[in-house]
Amino acid sequence: MHTRDSMTITELLAQHPYVNDFFDSYGLQLPAEDSRTLAQYLDSIDEERWEDLGASAESVLENFEAFLQGMADLASEQSFSVESLTVIGGQNKRGEPEEVTLELRRGDIVSIVGPTGSGKSRLLGDIEWMACGDTPTKRRVLVNGQQPDASWRFSIERKLVAQLSQNMNFVMDLSVKEFVDMHAESRLTANRDEVTATIIREANSLAGEPFEADTPITSLSGGQSRALMIADTAFLSRSPIILIDEIENAGIDRQRALDLLVREEKIVLIATHDPILALMAPRRIVIRNGGIAAVLQTSVQEQDNLKHLQELDRKVLALRNRIRTGGRIEDTPGQW
Numbered sequence: 001m002h003t004r005d006s007m008t009i010t011e012l013l014a015q016h017p018y019v020n021d022f023f024d025s026y027g028l029q030l031p032a033e034d035s036r037t038l039a040q041y042l043d044s045i046d047e048e049r050w051e052d053l054g055a056s057a058e059s060v061l062e063n064f065e066a067f068l069q070g071m072a073d074l075a076s077e078q079s080f081s082v083e084s085l086t087v088i089g090g091q092n093k094r095g096e097p098e099e100v101t102l103e104l105r106r107g108d109i110v111s112i113v114g115p116t117g118s119g120k121s122r123l124l125g126d127i128e129w130m131a132c133g134d135t136p137t138k139r140r141v142l143v144n145g146q147q148p149d150a151s152w153r154f155s156i157e158r159k160l161v162a163q164l165s166q167n168m169n170f171v172m173d174l175s176v177k178e179f180v181d182m183h184a185e186s187r188l189t190a191n192r193d194e195v196t197a198t199i200i201r202e203a204n205s206l207a208g209e210p211f212e213a214d215t216p217i218t219s220l221s222g223g224q225s226r227a228l229m230i231a232d233t234a235f236l237s238r239s240p241i242i243l244i245d246e247i248e249n250a251g252i253d254r255q256r257a258l259d260l261l262v263r264e265e266k267i268v269l270i271a272t273h274d275p276i277l278a279l280m281a282p283r284r285i286v287i288r289n290g291g292i293a294a295v296l297q298t299s300v301q302e303q304d305n306l307k308h309l310q311e312l313d314r315k316v317l318a319l320r321n322r323i324r325t326g327g328r329i330e331d332t333p334g335q336w
């Protein structure tokens, strides 16, 4: 029995003004002033009306409890802030000790580089799982200097980590707008229409080929769906830690994607084979044989060279587009 069970509707609305949204979604309008409790009010609704609404007093009450719990969880999540993330080394694939303690702070962007199969995704996996010596690497991950509570691993509401993985498989039959709006709704976003429009606009500015709000998500290209997920994560995810398993260079504006993701002082880790993305991060973790072999600061010289790399990249992109559109590459390299 909750204290709110004995509250009058007037009191309930005063304490939780957003409850009207919940009842609106059922097509019910709560009276603004009423000295009955919610249960009494729901009981007074006749059978026929419940049939029209496709619900019952019991189901509404039950879902209302879940809704209030969700709001409480969101509020506690917002007040919880991740200031630091620490990875304490374990062992590499040969069982040799990984002698490193890596501390990341809010707003840090770190890239993870290493040969195929060296263990980049594993490091992301350890962070996502908040490993405490219980993965093959024996690493331990601390949040704000402490081992996070085990229940966080399973908490969907209070998700500390958002992962953008390599494969995005959309199976639902929804338009881009419906998909983003559904996300916005599940996050209880206040200005949903506005946020949804911003996400679609930003995703379009990341992806080479534009798409429309009413495009079915199943017909988006790999690059387009990736762009949509990046924008969606940037604007809707409350997770303070973002893990990215490669932003492929399939026409995605990587600098813009990073700028979007770090807007909110999140901790961002990106596993990548792309030298441009690797150098865009102020620090990079080098993985070898399943262990962290080095943590390098991007030097001033590298930052300078990044501009040249980006210039090269633009040239390659232009050549790629030429090939894609049926052209030839017969001019001398000096003219590219």
Ligand SMILES: Nc1ncnc2c1ncn2[C@@H]1O[C@H](COP(=O)(O)OP(=O)(O)OP(=O)(O)O)[C@@H](O)[C@H]1O
Pocket: 091, 092, 093, 094, 114, 115, 116, 117, 118, 119, 120, 121, 122, 123, 136, 137, 271, 289, 290, 291
């Ligand atoms: N320290 C370790 N001890 C034991 N196994 C490990 C360790 N590190 C990584 N592995 C295992 O090695 C395999 C390859 O690692 P992973 O998939 O992370 O590589 P990757 O660098 O992401 O590769 P790619 O570049 O192809 O995506 C995985 O099965 C992973 O669990």
